[in-house]
Amino acid sequence: MIKDNLSSLVERAFEEAVKANELGPIEDPKCPVPIVIEEPKNPEHGDLACGVSLKLAGLARMSPLKIAEALGRQIDFLLPSLPHDSLRRFDIVAPGFINFQLGTAWLNQAIAQVIHQGDDYGRAHLGDGKKVLVEYVSANPTGELHIGHGRNAVFGSCLSNLLSYAGYKVDQEFYINDYGEQINQLGRCCFALYLKQNGREADYPQEGYPEEYLSDFVQQVTDQYKDQYVDLPIDQGGPLIGGLVKDIILQNQKDLLERLGITFDTWFSETTLHKNGEVESVFREFEKHGHTFENEGAYWLRATELGDERDRVLRKQGGATTYLANDSAYHLGKYRRGYDLMINIWGADHHGQVPGLKGAMKALGQDADKLQVILTQIVNLSRDGQIVRMSKRKGTVVMLSEVVDEVGRDAVRYYLAESNPQNSINFDLEIAKKSSKENPAFYIQYAHARCCSILRRALEESLDTESQNINPPIFSAKDMTEMQKSWGDLAQSAQFDDLYDKQDNQIVFHQKALVKRLEAFPAEVIEAARLMLPGRIARYAYDLANDLQKFYEVSRVMTDDLSVSKARLGLIFATRQVLANALGIIGVSAPERM
RNA sequence: GUGCCCGUAGCUCAGCUGGAUAGAGCGUCGGUCUCCGAAGCCGAAGGUCUCGAGUUCGAAUCUCGACGGGCACACCA
Missing domain, CATH: 3.30.1360.70 (Arginyl tRNA synthetase N-terminal domain)
Incomplete structure (x- = not known):
C-alpha cells in the first residue's frame, strides 16, 4: 500500500x-x-x-x-x-x-493488484481467522418486523460481511425468544382471536398485543384448521394456537429477511436452553463462582461488584428465572461454543442491560471483553413529514415489509447501511420513495453498470456519425481475454503508464484520483472492520462511483491511440471490480445493465 | 433525579489515532447531450461546527460545564 x-x-x-x-x-x-x-x-x-x-x-x-x-x-x-x-x-x-x-510505479502496481486479486481484492487478515459470532435482529416471534428491526438487520448483515472480508470466521445468529411469559401472552391473544374468527365469544386480553398485528396470522390458522380447536380449554388452546401462529410469524420474518439478502447460520431457540437444562445448570455455575446472594426469597447477582449500578435478580421469589438468567445461560453457551469474539447488536433502548449481562459473564469467570454489544439508535419514521411514533401499543408502526415493497431492497439496504449505528436515522417514507431514483445505491450501481457497458462496447462495432460507416469492433473477445491476463500481471504494470503520459492535465488528474481511490480500498476495509463501521464501505463505494463519473466526463476510454485505450479499459475493469467488491460487503447488487 | 447516546448547510448525513481554505447528497437557482449510458457532469447560493471555558504551535475532533433532543432506570421480556 x-x-x-x-x-x-x-x-x-x-x-x-x-x-x-x-x-x-x-x-x-x-x-x-x-x-x-x-x-x-x-x-x-x-x-x-x-x-x-x-x-x-x-x-x-x-x-x-x-x-x-x-x-x-x-x-x-x-x-x-x-x-x-x-x-x-x-x-x-x-x-x-x-x-x-x-x-507512476505504485499507481500502476495498484491497478494490476486489483485485477490480479479480483473478487479477493481488499480481503484482509485483520481477523486472523478468529471465530466471531454476530447475533442480531433476535426479534420476538410475536409480530411483524418494523423498520427498527430492519436497521438492526442490515447493520448486522453488513458488519458480518465486512468482518468476514477482513479475515474473521463469522457466524450469524438469530436468537428466538420463544419461551416464557410473552409467548404465553401470544397464545392467549391468538386463541381469543381464533375463537372470534370462528364466531365464538371471547375476551381479548387487555394487556395483549394489538389485535390488528395478529389477526392476519391467526386467520391463516383459522383457514387451515377451521373450528376444530374451538372447544379446547384456554390452557390447551392457547399454547396450541399460539405455537402455530409463532411458527407462521417466524417464517414470515425469515422470508422478509431473506428478501433483504440476510441469511442466518443459526436460528437459536430459547426453548432449547430450558429443555436441555442449560438454564438450571447456569445457576450451578453462578454458585461455583460466588458473586450471588439470597434476599427475600429471591436469588441475586451481586452485579454492583461487577460494574453494574445495581444488583440483579436471577431467580424470582416464585422460583421463575429472570430474563438475565436465561440470557446468561445463552451467552455462557456462546463462550463454550468457542468464539473469540461475540457481537450483539441491540436496539439502544436496551442499553441498560449491557452492564448486567457483562457482569453476569464476569461472575461466570468469562472474559467480558469478548462480548461486545453494539447499540443501534432509533429509526424515526415519518410519512409526509409527519413523525410516526413506533409504538407497538398504538399500532402505528410502519412495517419493514411495506418499506421494502415501496423502496426496494437495494435502496433500503444502502440507506440503513450508510449511517453509523450511534446516530438516529430519520426515514421519511415519501422522500425515500420519491428519491429512490436518485438514491445513492442507484448512483453506485449506475457507475458499475456503466463500467460494464464500456467493456461491452469495446467488443462491439460502432457507427461513425460523420461518414455513416460501420467500424468493426476494436477488440475481439480473444483480445479481451488476453488483455485481462496482462492487466493482472504485476510484472507488466508499466502498461498503465499510458494513463499519465498524455498532456491533458485534467484527464491525468481524474485518472490519478480514481487509481488512488482503488488503491485505498484495502486500507478502508481494515479501518472499517477495526471500527466496526460498515457504513464506511457504503460511503467509500459512493466516492469511488463519483471518481469514476468525473473521469468519464472528461475523457473517452476508447480513443485512436490503442495503447491508451487498453490502459483505460484496464482502469475501468479494475474500477468495476472494486465497485462490485464494495457493494458485495454492503449487500447491494451490482447489475451489469440497468 | 441518575446513567448512556446525540447536537456540523433549510433537510439527511460524512469528517480517519487533533493539522493546511469544514465536505457530500436531497432541495433551490443557473449551465451542459453531433461523442463509450445525461439515473451523469459543471457552477451558484447556503456554516458563529448548539453555547461557554480549558488543554496547545493548532480543536468540529480531546477535557469540563451549560443548554437542547432521544433512550433507559422491574423479582417485564
Whole structure:
C-alpha cells in the first residue's frame, strides 16, 4: 500500500535524522509519534502528505519547518532505494508538511493488484481467522418486523460481511425468544382471536398485543384448521394456537429477511436452553463462582461488584428465572461454543442491560471483553413529514415489509447501511420513495453498470456519425481475454503508464484520483472492520462511483491511440471490480445493465 | 433525579489515532447531450461546527460545564 510505503520512508528518514543528530534532543531512533500519511484536501498540496513534523515540534524543541527540512534531507538520500518513478518529487512547505507527488510505479502496481486479486481484492487478515459470532435482529416471534428491526438487520448483515472480508470466521445468529411469559401472552391473544374468527365469544386480553398485528396470522390458522380447536380449554388452546401462529410469524420474518439478502447460520431457540437444562445448570455455575446472594426469597447477582449500578435478580421469589438468567445461560453457551469474539447488536433502548449481562459473564469467570454489544439508535419514521411514533401499543408502526415493497431492497439496504449505528436515522417514507431514483445505491450501481457497458462496447462495432460507416469492433473477445491476463500481471504494470503520459492535465488528474481511490480500498476495509463501521464501505463505494463519473466526463476510454485505450479499459475493469467488491460487503447488487 | 447516546448547510448525513481554505447528497437557482449510458457532469447560493471555558504551535475532533433532543432506570421480556 502506498501510504505504508511512504510512512516507512519517513520512518527511515527519521531514524537517519536522529543518527545524524539533526533532531535536537531526540535520541531514540524510533519515532515517538505515529507517522500518518494523509490525503490533502487541496490538490495543490500534492497526492499525499505527512504532517509528522508538526507533532514532533514539541519534543524536538525545534520549529516544525526545521524538522521537515531535516527529514527532507534524509528522504533525498533514500530516494534511490525506491522503485523507479514511484515517487516523483516531494516538497517541504510551511508550517512543516511534507507533500508527496507520486510517480507512476505504485499507481500502476495498484491497478494490476486489483485485477490480479479480483473478487479477493481488499480481503484482509485483520481477523486472523478468529471465530466471531454476530447475533442480531433476535426479534420476538410475536409480530411483524418494523423498520427498527430492519436497521438492526442490515447493520448486522453488513458488519458480518465486512468482518468476514477482513479475515474473521463469522457466524450469524438469530436468537428466538420463544419461551416464557410473552409467548404465553401470544397464545392467549391468538386463541381469543381464533375463537372470534370462528364466531365464538371471547375476551381479548387487555394487556395483549394489538389485535390488528395478529389477526392476519391467526386467520391463516383459522383457514387451515377451521373450528376444530374451538372447544379446547384456554390452557390447551392457547399454547396450541399460539405455537402455530409463532411458527407462521417466524417464517414470515425469515422470508422478509431473506428478501433483504440476510441469511442466518443459526436460528437459536430459547426453548432449547430450558429443555436441555442449560438454564438450571447456569445457576450451578453462578454458585461455583460466588458473586450471588439470597434476599427475600429471591436469588441475586451481586452485579454492583461487577460494574453494574445495581444488583440483579436471577431467580424470582416464585422460583421463575429472570430474563438475565436465561440470557446468561445463552451467552455462557456462546463462550463454550468457542468464539473469540461475540457481537450483539441491540436496539439502544436496551442499553441498560449491557452492564448486567457483562457482569453476569464476569461472575461466570468469562472474559467480558469478548462480548461486545453494539447499540443501534432509533429509526424515526415519518410519512409526509409527519413523525410516526413506533409504538407497538398504538399500532402505528410502519412495517419493514411495506418499506421494502415501496423502496426496494437495494435502496433500503444502502440507506440503513450508510449511517453509523450511534446516530438516529430519520426515514421519511415519501422522500425515500420519491428519491429512490436518485438514491445513492442507484448512483453506485449506475457507475458499475456503466463500467460494464464500456467493456461491452469495446467488443462491439460502432457507427461513425460523420461518414455513416460501420467500424468493426476494436477488440475481439480473444483480445479481451488476453488483455485481462496482462492487466493482472504485476510484472507488466508499466502498461498503465499510458494513463499519465498524455498532456491533458485534467484527464491525468481524474485518472490519478480514481487509481488512488482503488488503491485505498484495502486500507478502508481494515479501518472499517477495526471500527466496526460498515457504513464506511457504503460511503467509500459512493466516492469511488463519483471518481469514476468525473473521469468519464472528461475523457473517452476508447480513443485512436490503442495503447491508451487498453490502459483505460484496464482502469475501468479494475474500477468495476472494486465497485462490485464494495457493494458485495454492503449487500447491494451490482447489475451489469440497468 | 441518575446513567448512556446525540447536537456540523433549510433537510439527511460524512469528517480517519487533533493539522493546511469544514465536505457530500436531497432541495433551490443557473449551465451542459453531433461523442463509450445525461439515473451523469459543471457552477451558484447556503456554516458563529448548539453555547461557554480549558488543554496547545493548532480543536468540529480531546477535557469540563451549560443548554437542547432521544433512550433507559422491574423479582417485564
